[in-house]
Each structure stands twice: as structure tokens, then as C-alpha cells.
Amino acid sequence: MQQTRLDTGRIRAARRVIDPVFLGTPLYRCEALEPGLGCAVSIKLETANPVRSFKGRGTEVVASLLAEHGPRAVVCASAGNLGQALAWSGRGRGLDVTVVASRFATTAKLDRIRALGAGLELVDGDHELARERAAAIARYDGIRLVEDSLDLETCEGAATIGLELVEAREGANPGAQAKRADLTDQADQADQAQLAEQAQLPVPAPPFDAVLIALGGGALATGVGHVLKALAPGVEVICVQPLGAPALTRSWHERRVVTTDSTDTIADGVAGRCPIPAVLDDLLLVADDAVLVQEASIIAGMRMLLDHAGLVVEPSAALGIAAILEDRDRFAGRHVVTVVCGSNVDGDAYRRWVGAVALPHSV
Amino acid sequence: MQQTRLDTGRIRAARRVIDPVFLGTPLYRCEALEPGLGCAVSIKLETANPVRSFKGRGTEVVASLLAEHGPRAVVCASAGNLGQALAWSGRGRGLDVTVVASRFATTAKLDRIRALGAGLELVDGDHELARERAAAIARYDGIRLVEDSLDLETCEGAATIGLELVEAREGANPGAQAKRADLTDQADQADQAQLAEQAQLPVPAPPFDAVLIALGGGALATGVGHVLKALAPGVEVICVQPLGAPALTRSWHERRVVTTDSTDTIADGVAGRCPIPAVLDDLLLVADDAVLVQEASIIAGMRMLLDHAGLVVEPSAALGIAAILEDRDRFAGRHVVTVVCGSNVDGDAYRRWVGAVALPHSV
Numbered sequence: 001m002q003q004t005r006l007d008t009g010r011i012r013a014a015r016r017v018i019d020p021v022f023l024g025t026p027l028y029r030c031e032a033l034e035p036g037l038g039c040a041v042s043i044k045l046e047t048a049n050p051v052r053s054f055k056g057r058g059t060e061v062v063a064s065l066l067a068e069h070g071p072r073a074v075v076c077a078s079a080g081n082l083g084q085a086l087a088w089s090g091r092g093r094g095l096d097v098t099v100v101a102s103r104f105a106t107t108a109k110l111d112r113i114r115a116l117g118a119g120l121e122l123v124d125g126d127h128e129l130a131r132e133r134a135a136a137i138a139r140y141d142g143i144r145l146v147e148d149s150l151d152l153e154t155c156e157g158a159a160t161i162g163l164e165l166v167e168a169r170e171g172a173n174p175g176a177q178a179k180r181a182d183l184t185d186q187a188d189q190a191d192q193a194q195l196a197e198q199a200q201l202p203v204p205a206p207p208f209d210a211v212l213i214a215l216g217g218g219a220l221a222t223g224v225g226h227v228l229k230a231l232a233p234g235v236e237v238i239c240v241q242p243l244g245a246p247a248l249t250r251s252w253h254e255r256r257v258v259t260t261d262s263t264d265t266i267a268d269g270v271a272g273r274c275p276i277p278a279v280l281d282d283l284l285l286v287a288d289d290a291v292l293v294q295e296a297s298i299i300a301g302m303r304m305l306l307d308h309a310g311l312v313v314e315p316s317a318a319l320g321i322a323a324i325l326e327d328r329d330r331f332a333g334r335h336v337v338t339v340v341c342g343s344n345v346d347g348d349a350y351r352r353w354v355g356a357v358a359l360p361h362s363v
Numbered sequence: 364m365q366q367t368r369l370d371t372g373r374i375r376a377a378r379r380v381i382d383p384v385f386l387g388t389p390l391y392r393c394e395a396l397e398p399g400l401g402c403a404v405s406i407k408l409e410t411a412n413p414v415r416s417f418k419g420r421g422t423e424v425v426a427s428l429l430a431e432h433g434p435r436a437v438v439c440a441s442a443g444n445l446g447q448a449l450a451w452s453g454r455g456r457g458l459d460v461t462v463v464a465s466r467f468a469t470t471a472k473l474d475r476i477r478a479l480g481a482g483l484e485l486v487d488g489d490h491e492l493a494r495e496r497a498a499a500i501a502r503y504d505g506i507r508l509v510e511d512s513l514d515l516e517t518c519e520g521a522a523t524i525g526l527e528l529v530e531a532r533e534g535a536n537p538g539a540q541a542k543r544a545d546l547t548d549q550a551d552q553a554d555q556a557q558l559a560e561q562a563q564l565p566v567p568a569p570p571f572d573a574v575l576i577a578l579g580g581g582a583l584a585t586g587v588g589h590v591l592k593a594l595a596p597g598v599e600v601i602c603v604q605p606l607g608a609p610a611l612t613r614s615w616h617e618r619r620v621v622t623t624d625s626t627d628t629i630a631d632g633v634a635g636r637c638p639i640p641a642v643l644d645d646l647l648l649v650a651d652d653a654v655l656v657q658e659a660s661i662i663a664g665m666r667m668l669l670d671h672a673g674l675v676v677e678p679s680a681a682l683g684i685a686a687i688l689e690d691r692d693r694f695a696g697r698h699v700v701t702v703v704c705g706s707n708v709d710g711d712a713y714r715r716w717v718g719a720v721a722l723p724h725s726v
Binding site for chain 2: 027029030032043112115116312344347
């Protein structure tokens with residue numbers, strides 16, 4: 001493929017500077033979700049860490065470089081998760097972290113940013129205004145601006161998820177592999193399904209062939225996408241964005257930057273209006289598709305993850321399930337990985353979204 | 364210490380036969396919980412896997428041994444999690460799995476056992492009756508009986524959690540360690556706190572000094588306890604059981620088997636009445652304490668884990684938090700690990716337990 005800005009060697013190196021608490025996250029098949037989705041589904045869980053999102057992977061790279069030979073002060077704009085992660089990574093390395101956020105940002109995220117000791121400045125506008133303000137602070141104060149998705153550390157940190165996916169796929173499911181080898185001793189592969197049936201075994205799910213990635217600024221999608229295209233090019237890379245915040249998806253389809261005047265989605269983590277040209281260029285090289293989903297599907301996805309996987313997730317983390325729900329035929333019979341990228345939610349809002357239904361106990 | 368039935372070498376070997384999907388589970392500090400608990404708290408999360416509990420570690424050892432050179436049919440009694448895990452492990456290896464459970468068991472657990480293809484027999488009584496019935500089936504049918512906590516595979520599989528805890532403690536928190544090393548270059552350790560304060564850094568949490576373990580049949584407690592006492596003897600091993608199912612805790616305190624006539628707790632996973640003598644002997648060697656907690660504290664623990672950690676857990680998995688809530692002075696200022704051992708809950712019951720409160724968004 002053509003070269004993105006990312007580098008697989010640097011991504012491998014990034015793993016050595018990221019606190020292990022963010023690495024080697026769970027990847028597991030969740031069969032209880034499958035009857036409702038019509039395909040094999042594996043979850044890559046990025047919420048079981050001190051900041052409850054994947055963003056720590058990128059901020060660890062940023063902060064370790066700064067701690068080594070950079071300014072000790074840093075500012076970023078954030079919908080909440082990047083700011084929380086940068087606060088965490090910066091605190092451990094003695095950096096002075098300022099986060100600029102919209103005053104409409106998720107309260108739980110803002111509270112955690114403060115609790116982690118970062119300076120927090122709120123702007124009376126949306127995330128794009130916060131980006132402008134952060135850039136202005138960096139200029140005036142002469143401190144480092146961390147720009148999510150534009151700064152390669154944020155993409156290459158996120159890209160370490162891709163390395164873990166590829167490695168798991170290569171060494172996938174040793175038990176199932178041994179079983180398959182066992183069956184192969186007795187018959188050729190065409191008979192495997194029949195043999196499995198005779199043995200009352202389910203046919204093991206094949207290695208995953210698609211990865212669903214929440215699309216916001218693009219760090220996660222270009223990062224994971226770069227690694228998959230470099231190391232497992234047969235895997236389909238599908239980006240998912242809310243219909244109410246479609247700027248980067250539209251840009252991808254039109255192959256030019258398309259901005260929008262506003263956003264209207266509960267998925268606060270991916271609600272941008274102004275795609276970054278360099279990020280779009282990378283995304284055009286690594287994404288096989290970019291799709292938009294409705295708010296009702298996002299909520300249905302959150303409910304399914306709660307009811308059948310026992311996972312509390314923020315709306316952005318349900319985009320993958322939403323995409324399956326909206327296009328079952330596309331995924332029927334396939335094995336899909338969805339990256340559950342964050343779980344920072346406001347309690348009241350979460351209860352409103354998922355609370356209307358009982359939590360059924362069976363599939 | 365005196366010898367338990369467990370063997371550290373075998374526990375290390377167990378890791379090689381357990382499907383990696385159950386290994387290397389997240390261990391992370393959860394600061395959002397800490398203001399409410401008064402101590403540093405780390406979570407060892409055993410729910411992000413295909414069966415949503417730690418039991419897969421043990422059943423993988425059982426099933427791999429059987430697949431190698433044992434009978435192909437196996438039966439166990441289970442409150443639900445062992446059965447689900449044995450069904451999963453057995454299915455992947457072509458074993459014929461029967462699970463005996465109380466008809467009062469958690470419906471979500473029974474549904475998943477069926478969905479995984481195991482035979483399920485319900486008895487009209489509690490878990491102890493299920494144990495009797497499973498033993499009878501094994502005798503009549505000449506098949507392998509898996510006895511949770513008595514069979515060493517179940518203890519030594521669970522014990523691999525202990526290996527991970529010890530390894531994490533030894534290599535704890537590289538970022539914080541580097542920082543500490545940095546500070547040590549400038550001053551001796553006594554000045555670290557002051558330096559950290561000057562740098563506006565929190566003092567890094569010291570390595571954990573206590574592990575809270577749900578106590579049911581004893582496999583988890585004797586397993587993790589064995590490894591900790593062997594490899595990190597300074598760590599306090601504290602078992603936690605509900606006041607409504609106190610048999611093994613009372614037995615530990617009286618140093619003899621004490622049975623009870625009934626149980627009365629929502630923590631279905633740990634509701635036994637008849638401790639196994641050999642397990643008690645091991646527990647006496649590895650546990651520093653065994654405490655009982657009230658139902659209200661278990662529910663409060665479940666709510667805290669939901670509100671501040673974003674984790675849906677079953678009651679047994681909240682026992683550790685309940686223990687801290689009931690004895691804050693004991694843990695004040697310390698660093699405690701709690702093993703979050705399962706998340707299989709019935710939706711309606713869970714909503715009843717946690718639903719009475721809003722999910723606050725801040726600590």
C-alpha cells in the first residue's frame with residue numbers, strides 16, 4: 001500500500017514506553033451477543049485500565065517523549081478521554097498538563113480530569129472551539145500542543161491495539177487450533193464441519209475477518225488500520241461514525257475534507273466537525289469502508305453490551321455493534337472484532353439510555 | 364510454611380495448558396473508588412473472558428488433562444460459574460459435560476451452560492444437594508466427577524491469578540518506578556514524598572500489601588493464597604464470605620469443619636454449607652484472615668463498582684469492596700487488591716440491587 005504517516009517499526013517501539021497497564025487488553029469471543037447479531041463477535045476491551053479508554057496508549061507515548069527531552073508543560077483539547085489519559089500519563093512523569101474542553105462535555109470525564117490533577121479550562125462552545133483555544137494557549141504560553149489524531153504519537157499509540165489484534169489472530173485460539181489439527185489427522189478439511197457435527201462440537205469460529213473501529217478524529221482508525229493493512233491485509237477495516245457527526249466519514253467517501261456546521265449525537269467522544277487533512281489522507285489508505293449509524297442503533301448497541309456482555313460502555317464504544325445491527329447481511333456468518341474503546345459515561349445519561357429496558361438474562 | 368496440597372511448579376505448568384483468553388487479566392488501580400474507601404485499590408478483573416468468571420482457569424486444566432488421557436465424559440456440581448466454564452473448556456476438547464445445579468441457581472448462569480452445549484440437570488435443593496447428585500451420577504455412569512476446590516486442578520488453575528499478581532507486584536508500575544528512581548537520584552527515599560509534593564506529584568502507591576479474595580468452596584482462596592505465601596509472603600491474604608453463608612470462614616476460625624443448616628445471601632457463587640476438610644487444611648496454611656460481611660455491604664460494593672469503576676459484577680465479586688467498607692480503619696492508607704471474580708448476574712436481580720440509586724458521575 002501507499003505509505004501513511006505512521007511507521008510499523010515506531011509502533012512496535014511505542015509498546016516499550018507505554019505503561020503495561022494499557023497493553024495486552026482482553027480480546028475474547030462473546031457468544032451471548034451472537035444470536036442477536038448473526039455473526040461471530042469478539043470484543044477488544046479497552047476500558048479495564050485507570051482511565052477507562054484506549055487513549056492512554058497514545059498519551060503514554062506523548063508523555064514519555066516529553067519527559068525525555070521536551071517541554072514540561074503541555075496542553076490539549078479533549079472531549080474528555082484524551083484529557084483524562086494525558087492527565088494520567090503526565091502526572092506520572094511530572095508534566096504540567098492543561099486540558100481544554102467544551103463545557104458541554106461529559107461531566108464524568110471532566111471530573112476525572114480534575115481528580116488527576118490537570119488544569120481544566122472550559123470553553124463555551126463545542127469541541128472545535130476547544131481545539132482553537134488549546135492551540136491559542138500553546139502559542140501564547142509557548143508550551144506543547146497535543147493534537148489528537150494529527151500528532152503521530154496519538155495514532156501510533158492507538159496502533160498498538162492493531163499489533164495485539166494481529167498477534168492474537170496469528171496465534172488464534174490454541175485450543176481450537178489443536179482441535180482442528182486433531183480433526184485434520186482423520187480427514188481433510190472439507191470433512192471438518194461434518195466431523196465436528198458428529199462430535200457435537202460447534203465449528204470453531206475462523207479467525208476474524210473484519211474490525212469495526214469508532215471513528216472520531218481518526219487516531220484509532222488510522223492507527224489500527226495501518227497495522228492491519230501492513231500485517232493482515234485480508235482483514236476488512238470498517239470505520240463507524242454517528243449519522244449525527246458524519247464529517248470524517250463523508251470526507252472519506254468524497255476523498256476531500258468535508259466539514260459540518262454542527263453535530264447531533266450522544267457519542268460525545270467522536271463528535272468532530274473539522275477533519276484534519278493529513279488524517280484523512282491516512283484514512284483513505286487504510287480504511288476499507290466508513291459507515292454512519294443512527295442514534296437508536298448506538299443505544300441498542302449499548303444495551304446489548306450491557307445485557308449480553310455485562311459491559312458498561314460509552315456511546316462511542318457501541319458504534320461497532322450499531323454497525324452490525326444496521327447491516328446484518330453484510331456480516332452474516334463472519335467473525336467480527338469490535339473495539340470497545342471507552343466506558344466513561346455520566347450515570348444519569350447512561351441510565352436514561354439503557355434504563356428503558358429490563359436487562360434480560362438470556363439470549 | 365507447611366505444605367499445602369498445591370504445588371507452585373504445577374501452577375506454573377498450568378499456565379501452559381490454559382487458553383490464553385483466561386490469562387494475563389487486567390490489574391489496575393482504580394482511583395475513582397478510593398475516596399469512598401480510604402485506601403489505594405487495585406482491581407484484578409476476571410470477567411473479561413468468554414465465561415465472565417475466573418473459573419475458566421481451572422476448567423482448562425481439568426479439560427486438558429482429560430482430553431489427553433482421561434474419560435471423555437465429566438460431571439460437576441455448580442452454582443453456575445464452574446459449570447459454564449467446564450462447558451466451555453469441554454466443548455473445545457470434545458468432552459461430554461454434564462452440570463448439576465440447584466433449580467434456584469442464577470438463571471443467567473443456567474442459560475449460558477445450556478447455550479454452551481452441556482447437559483444440565485437441576486435438583487430441587489441447594490448447592491450441597493447438587494454436589495451429592497453429581498457424585499451419584501459419576502458413580503453410576505462411571506464418569507469423571509469434577510469437585511470444585513477439592514480437585515487440585517481447580518485450585519491450581521485459580522492459583523495462576525496469584526502468579527500474575529506476584530509478577531505485577533515485582534515489576535510494578537514501571538512508570539512510577541522510573542519516577543521513583545529519578546527522585547532517588549536527587550535525594551534519599553525519606554525525601555521522596557516531599558519532592559513529589561514539590562513537583563505536585565501524588566506519591567505513587569506502594570506495591571499492594573493485601574489481597575481480598577471471595578471465599579466459597581476455597582479454590583480461589585487456597586490457589587491465590589498458596590502462591591502469595593510462597594512468593595510474596597509479606598502480602599496479607601484476606602478471605603471474604605457473606606455473613607449469610609459463613610461455613611468455611613467459621614471453620615477457618617475454629618480450625619475444624621463447621622457446617623451450617625442453610626444459607627441466606629445474594630452471593631450465589633459462594634453459598635456453600637459443607638466445607639471440604641482438605642480445603643480447610645490448605646486454607647489454614649495460606650489465609651491470614653477470613654471475614655464475614657453483611658448483605659448491605661455487598662450491595663454497596665456492587666454499586667460502587669458500577670458507579671466508580673464502570674463494572675457490572677455479581678455479588679461474590681463485590682465481597683472485597685464490602686470488606687473494606689466494613690473495616691475502613693484496617694485498610695486506611697494501604698494498597699489493596701480485590702479480585703473481581705465474576706459478572707454473571709440475572710438482569711432483574713441486578714437492577715433491583717443497584718437500581719435504587721442513581722449512578723453518580725463523580726467521586
